[in-house]
Amino acid sequence: xxxxxxxxxxxxxxxxxxxxxxxxxxxxxxxxxxxxxxxxxxxxxxxxxxxxxxxxxxxxxxxxxxxxxxxxxxxxxxxxxxxxxxxxxxxxxxxxxxxxxxxxxxxxxxxxxxxxxxxxxxxxxxxxxxxxxxxxxxxxxxxxxxxxxxxxxxxxxxxxxxxxxxxxxxxxxxxxxxxxxxxxxxxxxxxxxxxxxxxxxxxxxxxxxxxxxxxxxxxxxxxxxxxxxxxxxxxxxxxxxxxxxxxxxxxxxxxxxxxxxxxxxxxxxxxxxxxxxxxxxxxxxxxxxxxxxxxxxxxxxxxxxxxxxxxxxxxxxxxxxxxxxxxxxxxxxxxxxxxxxxxxxxxxxxxxxxxxxxxxxxxxxxxxxxxxxxxxxxxxxxx
Amino acid sequence: xxxxxxxxxxxxxxxxxxxxxxxxxxxxxxxxxxxxxxxxxxxxxxxxxxxxxxxxxxxxxxxxxxxxxxxxxxxxxxxxxxxxxxxxxxxxxxxxxxxxxxxxxxxxxxxxxxxxxxxxxxxxxxxxxxxxxxxxxxxxxxxxxxxxxxxxxxxxxxxxxxxxxxxxxxxxxxxxxxxxxxxxxxxxxxxxxxxxxxxxxxxxxxxxxxxxxxxxxxxxxxxxxxxxxxxxxxxxxxxxxxxxxxxxxxxxxxxxxxxxxxxxxxxxxxxxxxxxxxxxxxxxxxxxxxxxxxxxxxxxx
Numbered sequence: 001x002x003x004x005x006x007x008x009x010x011x012x013x014x015x016x017x018x019x020x021x022x023x024x025x026x027x028x029x030x031x032x033x034x035x036x037x038x039x040x041x042x043x044x045x046x047x048x049x050x051x052x053x054x055x056x057x058x059x060x061x062x063x064x065x066x067x068x069x070x071x072x073x074x075x076x077x078x079x080x081x082x083x084x085x086x087x088x089x090x091x092x093x094x095x096x097x098x099x100x101x102x103x104x105x106x107x108x109x110x111x112x113x114x115x116x117x118x119x120x121x122x123x124x125x126x127x128x129x130x131x132x133x134x135x136x137x138x139x140x141x142x143x144x145x146x147x148x149x150x151x152x153x154x155x156x157x158x159x160x161x162x163x164x165x166x167x168x169x170x171x172x173x174x175x176x177x178x179x180x181x182x183x184x185x186x187x188x189x190x191x192x193x194x195x196x197x198x199x200x201x202x203x204x205x206x207x208x209x210x211x212x213x214x215x216x217x218x219x220x221x222x223x224x225x226x227x228x229x230x231x232x233x234x235x236x237x238x239x240x241x242x243x244x245x246x247x248x249x250x251x252x253x254x255x256x257x258x259x260x261x262x263x264x265x266x267x268x269x270x271x272x273x274x275x276x277x278x279x280x281x282x283x284x285x286x287x288x289x290x291x292x293x294x295x296x297x298x299x300x301x302x303x304x305x306x307x308x309x310x311x312x313x314x315x316x317x318x319x320x321x322x323x324x325x326x327x328x329x330x331x332x333x334x335x336x337x338x339x340x341x342x343x344x345x346x347x348x349x350x351x352x353x354x355x356x357x358x359x360x361x362x363x364x365x366x367x368x369x370x371x372x373x374x375x376x377x378x379x380x381x382x383x
Numbered sequence: 384x385x386x387x388x389x390x391x392x393x394x395x396x397x398x399x400x401x402x403x404x405x406x407x408x409x410x411x412x413x414x415x416x417x418x419x420x421x422x423x424x425x426x427x428x429x430x431x432x433x434x435x436x437x438x439x440x441x442x443x444x445x446x447x448x449x450x451x452x453x454x455x456x457x458x459x460x461x462x463x464x465x466x467x468x469x470x471x472x473x474x475x476x477x478x479x480x481x482x483x484x485x486x487x488x489x490x491x492x493x494x495x496x497x498x499x500x501x502x503x504x505x506x507x508x509x510x511x512x513x514x515x516x517x518x519x520x521x522x523x524x525x526x527x528x529x530x531x532x533x534x535x536x537x538x539x540x541x542x543x544x545x546x547x548x549x550x551x552x553x554x555x556x557x558x559x560x561x562x563x564x565x566x567x568x569x570x571x572x573x574x575x576x577x578x579x580x581x582x583x584x585x586x587x588x589x590x591x592x593x594x595x596x597x598x599x600x601x602x603x604x605x606x607x608x609x610x611x612x613x614x615x616x617x618x619x620x621x622x623x624x625x626x627x628x629x630x631x632x633x634x635x636x637x638x639x640x641x642x643x644x645x646x647x648x649x650x651x652x653x654x655x656x657x658x659x660x661x662x663x664x665x666x667x668x669x670x671x672x673x674x675x676x677x678x679x680x681x682x683x684x
Contacts, residue, residue: 067407067446074443075407113591120584127573134569140562143569167442167474206628211598214591221590229583283443283474355625366584373583377576382558 022064026281034058034276040181047181047338050154050272054177057276073277084274087169090162092271093155094239099264100155100368101243102256104336106218108362111207114314114324115359119366121310122332123374125150125303129295130378136291141165144378146292149176150299151371152183152333156236158275160375163383170279171289175296183338186297187330188346190304195326199312200350202325204359212250219245226373232383233376240372300333307332307363324359331360334367408450408507410441412515414477415529417544418497423525424479424546426492432483433497436546437505439472440534446471449508452480452493459506459513462486462493475533477547 001009015021037055041048060080065071073080086092109115130147138146145161145168157176161169179186219241227234246256308329315323327347331339343360415436417423426432435452439445448470453461464470467490472478479491486494497503504516517538519528527544530536532551566572 070407072407072443074410074441076409076441077407110591110595113588113595116584116588116591117581120581123580124577127569127577131569131573134567140569140572208595208599214594214598217594218591221594222587225586225590226583229579229586278442280443353625355629369587370580370584373580374576377579381572381576382562 017066017069019064022066024064024281026285027062027064030062030279030281030284031059034062037276047177049268050177051181053269053272054174054276057273058279059276060273061277061280072280073274074280080274080277083270084278086267086270087158087274087278088162088166090159090235092267093159094235095267096155096264096271097236097372098239098243098259099267100336101219101240101245102247102259103264104244104247104365104368105361106244106365107210107215108207108358109365110210110214110218112205112359112362115328115362116366116369117314118307118310118324118329118332118363119334119368119370120332122303122307122329122363122367123151123370124306125152125299125301125333126371126374126378128302128306129299132298133291133295136295138288138291139165141382142168144382145169145172146295147299148172148371148375148378149179149292149296150303150333151367151374152176152180152300152303152335152339153368153371154180155271156334156371156375158271159236160378163379167283168288168292170275170284171292172296173275174279174284175293178293179296179300180335180338183300183333183335184342184345186300187304187339187342190301191308191327191330191342191346194305194308194312197350199315199326200347201354202315202323203351203354204325204328204356205322207358207362212248215248216245219248222369226369230373230376230380232380233372236372236375237369240368303333304330325354325356328356328360328363331362331364332367332370334364334371336364336368337361339367340364407441408445408447409512409514410439410445411447411450411472411505412438412440412530412534413503413505413517414438414533415527415545415550416497416503416517416519417521417525417527417546418482418499418501418519419521419524419526421524423544426481426483426488428488430481430483432481434479434481434546435497435503436529437472437478437480438534439474439476442474444471444473447478450514451506451508451510453504453506454495454497454501456502456504459504459510461495465490479546 034055034057037051037058040046041051041055061073067075069075070078071080072078073084075081126147127150128147129150130143133143133146134140141164145157145165148157148160149172151157154173154177158169158173161172165172222244223238223241226237230237243256243259246252246259306329308326310332311324311326311329315326318324325343325347328340328343331343333339340357340360344355344357347354347356413435417435418433420431420433423431424434426434437447447464448466450464451459451462452464453459455461469478469490481488481492482495482497483492484494484496486492500520502516502518505514506512507514517528519538519540521528521540525544526540526542528538528540529545529550531539533549536550562569562572
């Protein structure tokens with residue numbers, strides 16, 4: 001073999017290692033989707049904290065390479081695989097819940113406990129999607145994992161799908177986050193359809209002041225009641241209420257600041273990047289993924305329907321002056337605070353002086369608790 | 384220009400028609416072994432022969448071609464898995480290899496036989512990296528040595544065998560199958576689960592309703608004792624608009640979170656006197672006493 005032939009052979013081998021040699025149409029499609037996510041996040045400001053890491057992760061995960069070099073997210077021993085461990089084993093979602101607990105003010109909910117029930121009613125989206133998924137031929141575990149998209153809670157969706165249907169986790173997470181970003185587009189038409197003009201103008205009683213003692217008691221009573229009923233929701237609910245206690249106790253300000261600041265930021269970066277990277281063309285571009293996206297949209301619609309209709313039903317039993325504006329029913333899905341903002345936005349369109357944001361935050365945070373409880377039930381039934 | 388288009392087309396065709404593998408052979412493992420096969424699974428020739436089950440534990444396809452199977456520690460290259468499309472294992476899938484010592488029977492037939500007591504190992508395509516191995520000893524026919532959990536559990540000798548299927552036959556699959564059997568449309572599960580969510584949050588509702596009543600009663604009693612005079616001014620209480628409430632809430636929020644502007648200087652009407660002290664004297668701060676520059680004697684006046 002001459003030197004030239006040797007050089008040519010090495011060059012050929014090098015070419016085999018490049019992404020150009022291993023590229024497929026699927027990879028191009030997935031990289032394009034990643035770029036669209038980044039565009040939507042930067043140009044349209046749709047959930048940038050999530051869509052930028054996920055979009056970039058999609059690009060990272062879909063740059064093809066020669067197998068066996070310990071590069072890919074699914075290759076044991078690769079850096080990405082180590083980071084992905086936190087997703088597969090459900091480590092990241094509870095840490096995110098810790099941060100959410102530390103940054104959430106449950107005052108609106110404590111001052112008007114009726115709003116708990118709206119948060120529960122909106123969880124019907126989860127179970128509606130579960131039934132539709134079963135009818136479409138998904139296995140019970142897969143149907144449970146798909147249904148949780150209706151909870152509109154990314155970490156909960158990742159947590160449950162990592163346990164019930166790990167192979168669908170990428171599609172479920174991307175679907176959940178995509179629809180959470182599209183809450184301002186999906187919910188308003190349903191809210192307008194289900195409410196009359198008179199109902200949209202209902203003014204709610206201003207929330208009362210909540211004492212510090214009540215705020216401290218909330219996480220303690222919350223964890224005891226919910227986790228005694230659904231212990232399988234402990235990883236999520238435990239961390240949520242723990243984070244809230246750090247915030248409300250007033251003596252652990254440093255811990256609360258870390259939980260709601262650097263910790264949640266780090267975990268968001270890791271979860272976003274790895275979930276994005278897990279959507280490799282070979283595992284993501286399947287007919288199942290298309291079905292998951294369709295079912296995700298359906299679950300959001302059912303959840304919004306459930307929340308708004310429950311408010312209307314509740315109003316039948318409430319005295320005048322204590323009635324609930326049904327426009328806050330959509331906030332029962334736990335896309336915090338986007339769905340509460342939607343309530344405020346739609347309310348303002350009909351009465352500029354009617355501020356629904358604070359009222360909508362009640363069912364919104366109740367939805368976080370509700371979806372975590374629902375995930376716990378799914379886990380105990382189907383795992 | 385045409386050349387550029389041709390190049391792009393060529394590159395695209397290479398990209399489109401190449402299979403995309405991005406997985407690792409370390410995700411492959413031996414999942415089940417049966418060496419004394421009298422009534423177990425048959426191969427494609429209808430023979431009962433020893434077999435092993437290989438499992439892809441990852442969530443991506445893995446090409447196992449060129450990997451090695453051996454029952455001899457000193458000879459890892461005993462049987463090399465052939466290059467074939469069927470050697471690409473899809474995510475979380477299984478394949479069986481038969482040990483009839485006749486590799487001409489197909490790609491899934493090895494060139495050696497397995498004894499009832501022995502050892503089987505799977506090596507990577509470099510023939511040096513050991514991927515997985517298991518030692519076994521069977522006392523009777525149709526026993527298997529299998530992992531309790533696919534790809535990771537302990538090895539268990541059992542009388543039941545699950546070729547090409549998951550070894551986790553007990554609890555997990557049973558629950559799901561029961562759901563499909565008794566509740567095919569999921570209405571039962573949905574109703575029960577939704578009721579549990581409703582109950583959990585309704586409990587929270589009742590508890591906090593109770594608490595809120597308790598706290599409000601306390602506050603009312605306290606207020607009654609402390610502010611009898613305020614009762615006379617009830618008529619003067621005005622209903623504040625939402626904007627005013629929002630402004631007050633924002634101010635309180637900023638104050639509580641110490642986000643208000645913090646003034647370093649103290650504004651006062653008192654006279655500020657600066658008493659003399661040698662410690663603050665500029666003169667004593669200097670390291671050298673400044674001298675008057677000496678005038679040049681040669682300079683003409």
